[in-house]
Amino acid sequence: MKTLYQESDSNKLRTVFLMSGFFIFFIAVGYAAAWYFNDSIILWIAVIFSVVSSFVSYWWSDKIILQMAQAKPIDRDNGKEIYRLVENLCITAGLPLPKIYLIEDSSPNAFATGRNPEHSAIALTSGLLARLEKAELEGVIAHELSHIGNRDILISTVATVLVGTIAILSDLAFRSMFWGNRSRSDNDSNSGNAAIIKFGIFLVLMILAPLSAKLLSLAVSRRREFLADSSAGLLTRYPEGLARALEKISAVPQNLKKANAATAHMYIVAPLQLDKNKNKSSVFKKLFMTHPPVAERVARLRGVNL
Numbered sequence: 001m002k003t004l005y006q007e008s009d010s011n012k013l014r015t016v017f018l019m020s021g022f023f024i025f026f027i028a029v030g031y032a033a034a035w036y037f038n039d040s041i042i043l044w045i046a047v048i049f050s051v052v053s054s055f056v057s058y059w060w061s062d063k064i065i066l067q068m069a070q071a072k073p074i075d076r077d078n079g080k081e082i083y084r085l086v087e088n089l090c091i092t093a094g095l096p097l098p099k100i101y102l103i104e105d106s107s108p109n110a111f112a113t114g115r116n117p118e119h120s121a122i123a124l125t126s127g128l129l130a131r132l133e134k135a136e137l138e139g140v141i142a143h144e145l146s147h148i149g150n151r152d153i154l155i156s157t158v159a160t161v162l163v164g165t166i167a168i169l170s171d172l173a174f175r176s177m178f179w180g181n182r183s184r185s186d187n188d189s190n191s192g193n194a195a196i197i198k199f200g201i202f203l204v205l206m207i208l209a210p211l212s213a214k215l216l217s218l219a220v221s222r223r224r225e226f227l228a229d230s231s232a233g234l235l236t237r238y239p240e241g242l243a244r245a246l247e248k249i250s251a252v253p254q255n256l257k258k259a260n261a262a263t264a265h266m267y268i269v270a271p272l273q274l275d276k277n278k279n280k281s282s283v284f285k286k287l288f289m290t291h292p293p294v295a296e297r298v299a300r301l302r303g304v305n306l
Contacts, residue, residue, distance in 0.1 A: 029205065030042065041253045062113040062119070066101060068258065069258045070104070071103050072103075073101055074100040082100065085137065092235060093146075093149055098117075098121050099120070100122060102125075103123055103258065105256055106126060106130075108128035108130075109249060109268060109269060110123060110128055110267065111263075112145070112266075115153075122145070127252070128249070131297075132245055139238070143231075143232040145241060150227060157286075163210070166210055167210040170206045199269055211224060222292045226292060229301055242301055243297075246294050249268065259271035264290045270290055
């Protein structure tokens with residue numbers, strides 16, 4: 001049986017491989033579009049657009065997400081107990097104190113955001129504070145602090161940006177293929193078997209590219225949750241607290257009002273009932289889940305040794 005330390009190291013390595021594969025995949029799609037249209041400028045435009053989008057996301061994504069969630073800041077005066085709880089865990093973890101936010105929603109949930117530990121924030125719903133016991137709340141906060149300490153919030157943001165970039169690239173390619181004017185070199189014939197094969201390869205790539213990128217992004221997100229669970233167990237030395245919290249959060253039927261498909265992957269448990277129901281679905285449907293099944297996460301927390 002793996003220890004939590006071994007589980008944490010294993011998940012970090014898998015995340016690195018997944019993200020490396022994501023970037024390689026993105027460059028390959030851009031190259032395929034440039035190859036089909038015989039225009040290297042397409043690849044350069046795709047890369048530049050990705051860099052610019054990543055830059056914007058790096059600096060302002062946390063503010064955008066907090067505003068979308070309608071989160072309000074908590075300080076020492078209006079949230080003394082929760083402030084002290086976060087502060088104590090940060091001292092234990094060796095992390096700077098993040099900004100703390102409250103989301104007025106009866107559905108229990110939480111998320112972390114920020115580009116690095118020095119510029120980070122955690123948001124907790126009022127339903128979470130009302131439903132969980134102290135040990136369970138510590139487990140949730142430790143989970144979110146682990147996301148900050150592991151810097152995988154930034155990884156998730158970059159993955160999301162690249163998924164959008166690939167989708168835009170695919171859409172532009174389709175529009176150019178059917179309605180735009182293409183310039184071809186003299187050596188590229190517009191008829192014959194070679195042209196048909198080339199068209200077929202490009203068409204398949206442009207159809208599968210956004211779907212494949214999204215699946216890879218979700219795989220990165222699911223791996224992050226396992227890693228944060230393991231890290232939280234190490235931080236609190238009491239993984240049972242987080243296990244019970246996950247069970248309580250997932251048992252609540254109502255959706256989180258301010259969550260949507262774009263931000264769902266950031267929460268500790270899937271905030272939309274549609275994703276919660278997939279915990280009991282087929283293996284194929286689980287490929288499209290934003291989170292691993294709660295039952296599997298709880299089993300791992302209860303089955304590994306400190």
